[in-house]
Amino acid sequence: MSWDVVVIGAGPAGLAAALQAGEFGLSVLVLDEQPAPGGQRFRAIEAFEQRCLVNQAHLSNEDNHGATLTRAFRRSDITCLSQASVWDVSPGGRQISYLHQGRSYSIRPKAIIVATGAIERPTPIPGWTLPGVMTAGAAQILLRTSGRIPEGRIVLLGCGPLLLLAAQQLRDAGANVVALLQTTSLADFARASLHLPSAMWAPKLLLDGLKLFARTASNRTVSSVRGVKILGENQVRSVEYVAGSQSETFDCDVVLLHFGLIPNIQIPRLAGAELKWDDELKFWQPVTDDWQESSIENLMIAGDSGGILGAEAAEISGKLAVLKIARRLDAISESTLEKIGRNLQRERHRYAMARAFMDAIYRPPLDRFLPIADTVVCRCEEVTAKMIEAGVANGADGTRRLKARVRAGMGPCRGQMCSMATAAILSKKLGIGAGDIELATVRPPIRPLTIGQLAENALED
Amino acid sequence: MRGESDTCSRTFDVLIIGGGVVGFSIGYGLLQRGVSVAILDGTDRDFSATRGNFGMVSVSNKGFNNIPYFRLSLASRNLWPSLADEVHDRSGINPHFEGRGKVYLSMGEQELADRVSHIQEFLLRAGDEYHQEILSKDDLDHLLGHVGLGDRVVGGAFSRLDGSVEPLQFYSGLFRAYLSQGGHYFSSQIVRKIVSKNASFSVQTPSDTFSAPKVVIASGLGTPPLASQIGLRLNVRPERGQIMVTERIERVFNYPISGFLRQNVEGTIMIGSSSEYNGFDDHTSVGVLTGLAKGAVERLPLLRFVQINRCWAALRPRTDDGYPIYQESQQRPGAFVVSCHSGITLAALHARLLPRWILDDVKDNLLQPFGTGRLQDECAT
């Protein structure tokens, strides 16, 4: 059979989209890479809720909502394949290939909703490949999925609300957070205040952000940090940084990095959807219309993979993404489309306004964190900034030529960790705006796949 | 990158339009003659067979129906070791040329029988220069390093004529060696017009004009419209080839396997390569890739558990009869077209034999059969 809709990702956007599509009577398949629905925001939420219950611990309102959403999804008759990883979407978005329980399948649904969320912006800094360095999000996932916290003295480094949230959660869980090094400066706050009036439309998000600041300010916090180096031979030993005119060193065992979120656009890129560069936020995002449809017909982008607006907005865009599909398949009337759609669009807009404030505070400090010298940029192929610069000097004046010259992005992560930083170096060296540097082509398979699995791929006609 | 500042001279002895492996091989060869050379390259977005190819220096499967093509390929293969050494010395980048031969695997008795008669016929046509010998399955397995051949492999052959190279490293090395020898390179130059005047050509791009008494068009799929400007009509069609490459694993087989498999020095295994005519579409397709994977597993079952790192497609520039074209314009002497889909195999020949043709008007006998005349003749008949 051919599915009406395949939803990729079971985070807030994917779950909301699947439930909405189910309500309209569409046949829906959800492909999710995690063992249980919830996405990263509500990772392992069912188990977490149970743990909180047993321990009589308080479940936050957000988590409560996530648990409710997940429960509704579980109770629905929607087919969900967990631990299914999508390794290809064909150009034009007609065919999805995925791996599930060791077998590969290619299917051709009538429409696709990409709800693959966000990733933490990979920011190469000296020493970031050392054991002991993880992302702040990774630490949150450990906490969530197994109730474990990294052993030893922890330094958090970077910027963005999630960094503060992670610091808070880790400390609450009993972790030994010795320092919070923020790249954010006072100037960022000043700039952000310009966005306050529009941010007031979503006071909850705003308030959460400010509360976080207040709570973490009491910690050993340093602002306007730059010149960061993670030191150690086989393991993290210390972090060196510059703040003001002072250079300081913190001894530590674990460094958690976080430089904000960027949309996970691997699948739209594979499919060939049009992207746009956001020069304020310094990332690429898919071009979508008011109904979350990308430049490719019936390829919808919902949630943070279409632009970082957070979990609540993700649910709205997830529902929104279904409407045009349902209309095209004649599952809803034009007036239903308009009625539901316009409401959702208004709500979505409110979140976008509030987001501008947060974004302005946490502008990625990319100019101060452009990798240089021996800093590893491509972790898989161990390509340093110097090697990339040499490649540019040897005639590589674009990402494709550069990849062929220095192998950056040719490893198993398919450039997910290095493509942004590589493009940034190229941009600097060539004196071209980052938005004018096309990212290197994404090559399938974007998830692990063996030759044997491909050889036995089950191809649906 | 514009390559060079706007203040430098735009007049050279030879202009080469096309910065792929063909253009750079010719450019590098020309520099050895002490002339000034400029390569005008397209953009990073252009189709590039150079970036997509498999890295075989193929001889033993070339020219069964066209022995001059076999001789051309063999001549190039024999020139390869010295070119590889030179490029290595002058660039510091090792292109890893290996000329130890390649293996053919036959699937089923019929394929093996066909190979036996194919080799006999090839020997008759090409004479003693040709080499390919039938080997038993055991011998092949031994030769390949006891990798364990699949059940359907019944035997095969070995030819010492073939070789392989790391195509990306070769190109990087060639590029650097070319620059170090004083070659000029201009990127993102989309050639609009080639004008001849007073025994000199001026080549116009939206931003610049370059001039030289000699012009070589080596623009792959972009060749036909440029060639027509110097009075040469020819077709170059895109032939899509899909390839996949695996994770790095320890060296497992010692020889490339014809048509399918090759292990790079860093340990990745390349699996290729398909052939389709699909216009200018350079995307991969799961169906074709599945076929490649099946073929690989059938031949070397151990590959079943190896991770695929990357799949890609590239477009081979294919002439009407599949053979190379070396043609000087009769209307505009001094303007040349070079077009082939075997830019790696023929790289050494291009570097060593084309300069005499371009600079001294002496076309080597090996090149004689590969003018456009043959294509017109074919059309006439």
Add this chain to the structure above:
Amino acid sequence: MSAQRESIEIFRTVPLCFQGDMITAKEGEPVAAAILATHPDFTGKSPVSGRRRSPYCMMGLCFECLMEIDGIPNQRACVASVRMNMTVRKQIGTRSFSAGSK
């Protein structure tokens, strides 16, 4: 790695064989989490440089936690969940052909 301050642990603990040693893991947790908790030094070595690596993103993106799980190489240990009696091995440098080809 230590356990979160929590009075009652609801995870069922199961044995897991890591590098030939038996360790205790929590059923359902990411394999990478179990390994990090008991062997925080490193989980593998880069096939390019041989340098030590350990899990970085924990969400399946960075491929730094590739390990051999139940005889199958190149598994992302951060997206694999712990089950009863798993066998996990580090991948050290360039993989040899025989590993996992059973």
